[in-house]
Amino acid sequence: MTVCEYKPGLEGIPAAQSSISYVDGQKGILEYRGIRIEELATKSTFLETAYLLIWGELPTKEELADFKAEIRYHRRIKYRIRDMMKCFPETGHPMDALQASAAALGLFYSKRALDNPAYIREAVVRLLAKIPTMVAAFQMMRKGNDPVRPNDDMDYATNFLYMLNEREPDPLAAQIFDVCLTLHAEHTINASTFSAMVTASTLTDPYAVVASAVGTLAGPLHGGANEEVIEMLEEIGSVENVRPYLDNCLQNKSKIMGFGHRVYKVKDPRAIILQNLAEQLFEKFGHDKYYDIAVEMERAVEEKLGHRGIYPNVDYYSGLVYRKLGIPTDLFTPVFAIARVAGWLAHWKEQLGENRIFRPTQIYTGSHEAPYVEIEQR
Ligand code: SDX
Numbered sequence: 291m292t293v294c295e296y297k298p299g300l301e302g303i304p305a306a307q308s309s310i311s312y313v314d315g316q317k318g319i320l321e322y323r324g325i326r327i328e329e330l331a332t333k334s335t336f337l338e339t340a341y342l343l344i345w346g347e348l349p350t351k352e353e354l355a356d357f358k359a360e361i362r363y364h365r366r367i368k369y370r371i372r373d374m375m376k377c378f379p380e381t382g383h384p385m386d387a388l389q390a391s392a393a394a395l396g397l398f399y400s401k402r403a404l405d406n407p408a409y410i411r412e413a414v415v416r417l418l419a420k421i422p423t424m425v426a427a428f429q430m431m432r433k434g435n436d437p438v439r440p441n442d443d444m445d446y447a448t449n450f451l452y453m454l455n456e457r458e459p460d461p462l463a464a465q466i467f468d469v470c471l472t473l474h475a476e477h478t479i480n481a482s483t484f485s486a487m488v489t490a491s492t493l494t495d496p497y498a499v500v501a502s503a504v505g506t507l508a509g510p511l512h513g514g515a516n517e518e519v520i521e522m523l524e525e526i527g528s529v530e531n532v533r534p535y536l537d538n539c540l541q542n543k544s545k546i547m548g549f550g551h552r553v554y555k556v557k558d559p560r561a562i563i564l565q566n567l568a569e570q571l572f573e574k575f576g577h578d579k580y581y582d583i584a585v586e587m588e589r590a591v592e593e594k595l596g597h598r599g600i601y602p603n604v605d606y607y608s609g610l611v612y613r614k615l616g617i618p619t620d621l622f623t624p625v626f627a628i629a630r631v632a633g634w635l636a637h638w639k640e641q642l643g644e645n646r647i648f649r650p651t652q653i654y655t656g657s658h659e660a661p662y663v664e665i666e667q668r
Contacts, residue, residue, distance in 0.1 A: 296653050301552065305648075306487065310343055310636045311476045315553035320560065322476055323347070331563050336471035337361065337418075337446050340632035343476050344414055344639055357415075358446075364419035365440035365449070367391075368398055372427060372437060380432035384425065384624045385508040389501050391424040392417075396497035404493060404642055413496040414635050421500075421631050422446070425624045426453035447471060450628070455616055462574055463615050466567050470611060473560045474604065474626050476633030478553070482507040486634040488648045490641050503634045504627050510547070513630070515605040516622040519548035520613065523580040523587070532586040540594065548606030549591055555599030564607035571614040581610055 297303055312321045320327040323342050330339050334348075341349045341357050349357060371394055378387050399416060403409035427437035430453075438453040447468035451459035459467075479487070485506035490499045507513035526535045539546055551558060572578060588602055605626075612622050 299552070305479055305484065306637075306641070308478070308637065308640060309346070310633070310640060311478050313478050313553050315551070315555050318554060318556040318559045318562075320477070327473065327559055328563065330472055331469050334472060335446075336468050336475065336629065336632075339472045339475050340418060340635075343632050343636040360411075360415045361419045361446065362440075362442055364416050365423050365442075367420050367423050367427065371395070371398070371424070372431075375424070375428055376431055378428065378431075380434075383508070384428050384432075384620055385504065385514070385627070387428040388421070388425055388624050388627060389504040389508070391428070392421065392497060392504055393501035394497075395420065396495050396501075399497065400495070402495050410639055410642070414639070417496065417500055417631050417635060422450040422628050423453065425621065425628060426450060429454055429618070429621060430456075451615065454621075459615070460574075463571070466571060466611065467615055469567060470564070470608065470625070471629040473563060474608075474629035476630070476636060477604075479637075481509075481512050482630065483633055483637050487637050487641055490638045491645055491648045493645065496635065496638055499638050500631060500634055503630070507627055507630060508623060511545075513605070513623045513626040515547050515603070516609045516612075516626060517619050519584075519606055520580070520609040520619050520622070522547050523583050526583050526587065529582050529586045532583060533590050536587065536590045536594065546587075546591060546595075546600075548602055549595070550600045551603045554601065554603065557601040558603045558606075560604040561602040561606050564604070564611055565602075568607050568610045568614065571611060575614055578610060578614060580613075584610060 322330060323346060337358055338354055374394060375391060423440055430437045438456050441449050441452055444452055448459060448464040451464055451467060482503040486499050486503035489502040510518050526532055609622050
């Protein structure tokens with residue numbers, strides 16, 4: 291075996307072979323199963339895209355109708371899960387609530403049959419169906435209200451916004467939210483997907499796979515950045531303050547949230563679409579002054595850091611879209627998770643086809659033959 295050079299963060303090291311998605315970071319291209327993200331964002335829906343990612347092909351009309359019906363049927367969560375969630379502190383972060391709730395599903399659906407396609411399908415359907423219900427339920431319960439029951443007459447995106455606000459959303463808002471889900475559904479081996487794959491490689495259950503990925507997505511260097519972007523824009527406060535704020539960040543070598551990417555060295559194609567969605571929402575529902583700050587910040591960062599390939603990533607404009615949809619800031623990352631469940635499950639299913647447990651090596655930097663010093667002599 292050839293010994294490879296150590297790469298912090300495994301930069302550039304292939305850890306799997308996959309046919310699920312493709313990113314060209316120099317050209318700003320993202321494809322799911324070979325189809326460009328721009329095309330899926332305008333022509334597909336989240337559930338159709340999820341089917342494509344997981345089963346590798348666009349569904350026929352009948353296949354899509356069956357898939358949607360199954361998901362609709364499984365949207366409800368057991369009262370024991372609701373009761374468990376009622377005991378979560380309302381001050382807790384919704385990503386922690388989601389991680390615990392996703393893991394709890396494994397208690398109820400514990401039969402594991404990883405070589406049975408019916409089991410795989412059931413797990414996919416349950417996770418796609420129940421994760422949005424759990425995110426919305428925590429939101430209602432932390433305000434002291436009962437969760438809103440899923441509405442069987444509503445599609446996936448409409449139903450989520452309905453469960454969150456207890457009223458039917460505007461059709462444009464629901465349609466834009468559905469596009470957001472499509473954009474966030476998959477992105478090759480990012481940190482949370484890798485976490486899902488490592489967990490999956492032990493042949494544990496899919497609920498543990500998703501729970502571990504949720505925990506990984508939560509961090510501010512990954513999915514958690516969308517929440518921090520809004521906090522940053524609020525802290526900047528005005529367009530005039532953008533450049534002094536940026537200079538201060540650069541002086542202190544602090545990271546500018548929503549910028550930079552391991553793979554993209556140009557503007558993330560999802561950020562381009564999300565910016566456009568934000569503008570559509572402002573046109574219909576009124577402007578957001580934080581958008582002007584965001585645009586000025588993008589301009590200023592490009593001037594100072596563009597030559598180093600630091601541009602807006604997916605998390606930069608998504609928060610501005612979610613704000614306009616009435617989604618609270620600390621739900622931005624759980625909303626990302628709702629979408630990314632599709633990608634995590636696609637990788638889970640792909641990996642089961644040719645599994646080998648992940649077990650990399652390390653470069654040991656400690657000592658050898660060290661003496662054991664008795665406690666009295668330490
Ligand atoms: C997501 O991987 C995926 O696909 C993830 C994702 C997905 O769909 O799953 O796209 C979603 O996680 C988006 C990223 C969200 N995170 C942020 O917005 C946080 C801010 N960004 C960075 O911390 C950073 O850019 C990362 C974490 C996204 C990427 O980290 P890398 O590849 O390890 O790069 P790095 O931190 O080593 O930075 C390389 C250089 C450094 O300068 P030098 O030390 O070489 O001089 O670029 C600089 C960094 O300081 N840099 C930044 C910066 N991002 C990189 N400087 C200021 N602000 C930034 N945001």
